[in-house]
Amino acid sequence: MTDGLSMQKCPKCGKENLAYMTHCVHCGAALEAMFSFDGEIDLPENTPEEDVATLPFILEEMQSAPQLIEDDTTDKDEDNSEAQETDSDTPEWLKRVRQRAQAEEDASGRLTKSLNTMQERLEDDTKSDADSQYQDWLDDLREKAELKKAKQAERLKPSPKDEQGVPEWLRRIRALHPEDEGGEDLLNPDDEWTEEALEELRKKELGDDYVPLKVLENKEPDEASEDDEDEPDIPDEPDEPEIEHNIPEDDLDLESTNALRQEEEAQAKTPEEPLSEETGFVIVGDVKLNPNEVFDTQITEVSPEKNDEGLPAIAKRALDADREAILQDLVILRGQHEKVALLKTLLSEEGRPLPGKNEEKAQRKDYSRLIIGLAIISILLLSIIFIPRQSSAKAAVSVPQERFSRHLDTIDKDEKVLLVMSYSAASAPELEALAAPVLQHLNNKGLSWQAITLRMDGVWLAESLYQQAKLENHPAPVYIPGGQFAMLDMALNPKSDTEVDAKNAPKEAMPNLEGFDFVLLLTDSSFTVRGWLEQVAPNYRSLNTLAIISQKEAVAIQPYFASGQILAYLTGVGGLKEANLMAGINPNVYTVGLLSMVLLLILGISLRRVRDEQPKTEDGGQA
Amino acid sequence: MSPSDLILGIVGLALTVMVFSYLIKDNVFFGIALYLLVGVSAGFATLLIIRSVILPMLIRPLTQAGTQAFYLALVPLVLSVLLIMMFFKRGSRLGRIPLAFLTGVMAAMALMGISRGTLAPQILSIFYWFSPGLVVGSSTIRWWGLVEAIAIFIGVVAVLYFFRERQNKMKLKESKTPVLVGLSKLGQVFLGITFGALFVGILSSALIALISNLSTIVEFFSTLLTG
Numbered sequence: 001m002t003d004g005l006s007m008q009k010c011p012k013c014g015k016e017n018l019a020y021m022t023h024c025v026h027c028g029a030a031l032e033a034m035f036s037f038d039g040e041i042d043l044p045e046n047t048p049e050e051d052v053a054t055l056p057f058i059l060e061e062m063q064s065a066p067q068l069i070e071d072d073t074t075d076k077d078e079d080n081s082e083a084q085e086t087d088s089d090t091p092e093w094l095k096r097v098r099q100r101a102q103a104e105e106d107a108s109g110r111l112t113k114s115l116n117t118m119q120e121r122l123e124d125d126t127k128s129d130a131d132s133q134y135q136d137w138l139d140d141l142r143e144k145a146e147l148k149k150a151k152q153a154e155r156l157k158p159s160p161k162d163e164q165g166v167p168e169w170l171r172r173i174r175a176l177h178p179e180d181e182g183g184e185d186l187l188n189p190d191d192e193w194t195e196e197a198l199e200e201l202r203k204k205e206l207g208d209d210y211v212p213l214k215v216l217e218n219k220e221p222d223e224a225s226e227d228d229e230d231e232p233d234i235p236d237e238p239d240e241p242e243i244e245h246n247i248p249e250d251d252l253d254l255e256s257t258n259a260l261r262q263e264e265e266a267q268a269k270t271p272e273e274p275l276s277e278e279t280g281f282v283i284v285g286d287v288k289l290n291p292n293e294v295f296d297t298q299i300t301e302v303s304p305e306k307n308d309e310g311l312p313a314i315a316k317r318a319l320d321a322d323r324e325a326i327l328q329d330l331v332i333l334r335g336q337h338e339k340v341a342l343l344k345t346l347l348s349e350e351g352r353p354l355p356g357k358n359e360e361k362a363q364r365k366d367y368s369r370l371i372i373g374l375a376i377i378s379i380l381l382l383s384i385i386f387i388p389r390q391s392s393a394k395a396a397v398s399v400p401q402e403r404f405s406r407h408l409d410t411i412d413k414d415e416k417v418l419l420v421m422s423y424s425a426a427s428a429p430e431l432e433a434l435a436a437p438v439l440q441h442l443n444n445k446g447l448s449w450q451a452i453t454l455r456m457d458g459v460w461l462a463e464s465l466y467q468q469a470k471l472e473n474h475p476a477p478v479y480i481p482g483g484q485f486a487m488l489d490m491a492l493n494p495k496s497d498t499e500v501d502a503k504n505a506p507k508e509a510m511p512n513l514e515g516f517d518f519v520l521l522l523t524d525s526s527f528t529v530r531g532w533l534e535q536v537a538p539n540y541r542s543l544n545t546l547a548i549i550s551q552k553e554a555v556a557i558q559p560y561f562a563s564g565q566i567l568a569y570l571t572g573v574g575g576l577k578e579a580n581l582m583a584g585i586n587p588n589v590y591t592v593g594l595l596s597m598v599l600l601l602i603l604g605i606s607l608r609r610v611r612d613e614q615p616k617t618e619d620g621g622q623a
Numbered sequence: 624m625s626p627s628d629l630i631l632g633i634v635g636l637a638l639t640v641m642v643f644s645y646l647i648k649d650n651v652f653f654g655i656a657l658y659l660l661v662g663v664s665a666g667f668a669t670l671l672i673i674r675s676v677i678l679p680m681l682i683r684p685l686t687q688a689g690t691q692a693f694y695l696a697l698v699p700l701v702l703s704v705l706l707i708m709m710f711f712k713r714g715s716r717l718g719r720i721p722l723a724f725l726t727g728v729m730a731a732m733a734l735m736g737i738s739r740g741t742l743a744p745q746i747l748s749i750f751y752w753f754s755p756g757l758v759v760g761s762s763t764i765r766w767w768g769l770v771e772a773i774a775i776f777i778g779v780v781a782v783l784y785f786f787r788e789r790q791n792k793m794k795l796k797e798s799k800t801p802v803l804v805g806l807s808k809l810g811q812v813f814l815g816i817t818f819g820a821l822f823v824g825i826l827s828s829a830l831i832a833l834i835s836n837l838s839t840i841v842e843f844f845s846t847l848l849t850g
Binding site for chain 1: 675
């Protein structure tokens with residue numbers, strides 16, 4: 001929490017303290033801080049102990065200062081001007097305190113204001129400002145807590161009696177309440193005290209924390225302190241049900257969330273409404289009243305060993321610790337306020353849909369896709385029905401197709417061809433239309449060929465291919481699992497018939513590549529072609545590679561054709577030179593469809609551009 | 624037309640129309656056709672894997688205890704068990720072993736394959752275009768061949784430099800030499816032409832598939848009507 005604050009070093013011990021600290025939290029020495037004038041009473045170090053300013057002394061001085069007594073009949077502005085003019089005999093530190101309180105609204109300013117409001121509370125003035133009320137209430141609680149702690153620390157060890165027989169705890173009470181010494185008979189030191197009277201006095205002073213002295217005497221001091229630590233200051237509240245939230249646990253836990261809520265409730269209360277002690281502690285710390293978590297107890301706590309230091313020193317310490325605790329609490333409060341704001345935002349947004357999600361889409365019916373699709377389908381259907389099929393002999397044949405036809409013609413009857421299939425059902429019409437005439441041609445020549453498939457669906461896709469090629473009696477292709485691994489395995493470990501039999505696998509499942517002269521790749525993926533050329537072809541230089549590939553991948557294998565790694569490939573509907581090897585697709589329909597798609601593409605691009613420019617024009621007109 | 628052909632034709636027609644209904648919007652009929660395809664494919668693949676992979680390559684060798692095939696089959700068995708452990712929270716780390724094995728083997732295989740099957744042959748083919756035998760044919764210079772070779776060389780260099788320039792731009796280092804900037808632009812042009820050709824190929828393939836399906840439907844109806 002103090003990451004963003006500057007630090008100052010103690011001139012005595014050299015340890016770091018917060019910038020607004022007036023005294024070192026480690027050694028108690030006075031610090032030359034920038035806010036040292038904020039209500040601090042700088043006293044010389046060699047001042048006798050009796051002259052050291054104590055809390056009652058400060059309060060007394062504040063009461064006696066005429067500048068602190070505000071005139072209700074005058075305005076604030078008049079007060080300010082009067083205070084500046086008439087404070088000739090006001091101490092310098094008090095002037096600065098008051099100036100600071102009026103000028104600043106930050107944490108240090110509030111501190112000085114709190115001192116002023118303490119005086120105002122003594123006058124029982126009714127305040128309308130919620131912040132000052134809250135601060136007063138916080139100061140009261142702080143003072144009570146410090147006194148309570150001092151009492152608890154005193155209670156831990158039975159105090160020794162002085163020469164006159166007065167117990168130490170009674171001397172402290174007298175020091176804390178000097179004004180009551182003459183008024184109340186209980187605090188008259190001249191009276192003779194009995195044990196019962198003392199017990200009654202302790203009971204009155206300690207209130208709820210009262211423990212009979214006999215019980216304390218029976219206990220060891222450490223034991224007693226442990227008991228106090230274990231003992232909760234307030235009854236345990238029932239465990240609240242866990243609330244699901246998306247707040248990071250380290251930033252804002254559930255307890256602090258409840259604390260912030262209670263803090264807000266406390267701020268919203270009217271000044272006349274009595275505030276419970278529980279609510280007050282909840283604001284700066286835990287839900288459960290645990291002053292050890294709320295305040296810096298390392299400074300304020302009085303250890304039993306240091307009880308002999310004397311009451312004025314304790315009071316000074318209590319004042320310093322109180323001031324320091326208030327400053328720390330103000331810093332905490334500032335962070336808590338920010339967290340409250342964050343929590344409010346989160347709670348208000350909880351359950352609401354995220355922006356952009358579940359937003360109602362613009363109910364604009366777009367029929368353009370349907371219209372374009374129906375238009376293309378209609379054009380194609382009409383073309384299929386009415387445009388007669390023509391021979392592809394007139395169509396221009398590309399170089400790869402011409403070479404494919406030439407190699408197909410030059411294959412001898414004794415040569416063996418391996419057909420490697422790897423295509424999906426979506427590409428089946430295109431590839432089957434190209435491959436069926438080729439297989440029919442090979443079959444007519446009486447060549448020996450074998451088919452394998454690298455895809456699982458190739459087994460039943462081959463049936464359709466064979467049906468188109470009129471190869472009903474040819475054995476179905478064998479599925480070779482493993483993709484490129486299988487290719488590499490085929491290339492590096494050509495299986496002999498003996499090995500095949502040893503694994504009880506079908507003979508045709510393990511083709512021996514050494515026995516083949518041509519490989520015909522029937523695929524819709526350039527990766528299959530690449531895999532074959534990378535894994536198998538380098539190991540079998542004599543194996544000639546041909547390919548029938550989908551047109552969408554033809555561009556990707558073009559470099560392999562240019563480098564001579566593929567002798568020839570067949571793609572698209574260009575077909576071969578021979579009319580009888582032409583694919584089953586009517587090329588005229590293909591041409592019509594292609595022209596239609598190009599036209600629709602151009603039309604779509606134009607319409608899109610017009611539609612994109614339309615809002616810009618409207619915006620420009622509005623501007 | 625036989626009854627089976629008729630039924631299959633009607634089913635095929637119905638499925639085609641269901642797929643085409645996506646043109647209107649994403650509807651339940653399109654979903655049914657899609658899930659039907661996925662389900663049938665998955666079921667077919669499962670049966671085929673059991674029949675072609677698990678039974679002949681794992682189960683059958685394991686039944687021949689003491690043989691070489693038996694011990695070899697233990698390796699995929701162990702790897703498979705480790706892979707199955709990925710389904711369990713405690714043993715998910717063990718499942719990384721077969722994945723690491725696969726990844727390593729695949730990387731090594733791809734590296735060797737690319738260097739031997741793609742990189743070296745492609746580089747050699749570029750220089751092949753500059754071979755004197757190809758450029759100078761029958762005592763006269765084949766100017767077209769020389770231009771083609773230079774174009775290929777410039778295209779390769781320009782595309783490579785375009786990617787280098789792109790990396791430099793990502794590092795906020797831009798080349799200020801006009802020649803290099805022009806070379807990068809030229810590489811961009813080559814890439815644009817390549818992507819355009821790929822797009823045309825995809826469009827063409829889709830069109831062929833559409834024509835094929837529509838032709839099947841037309842043939843089905845013509846057969847149905849003519850008997």
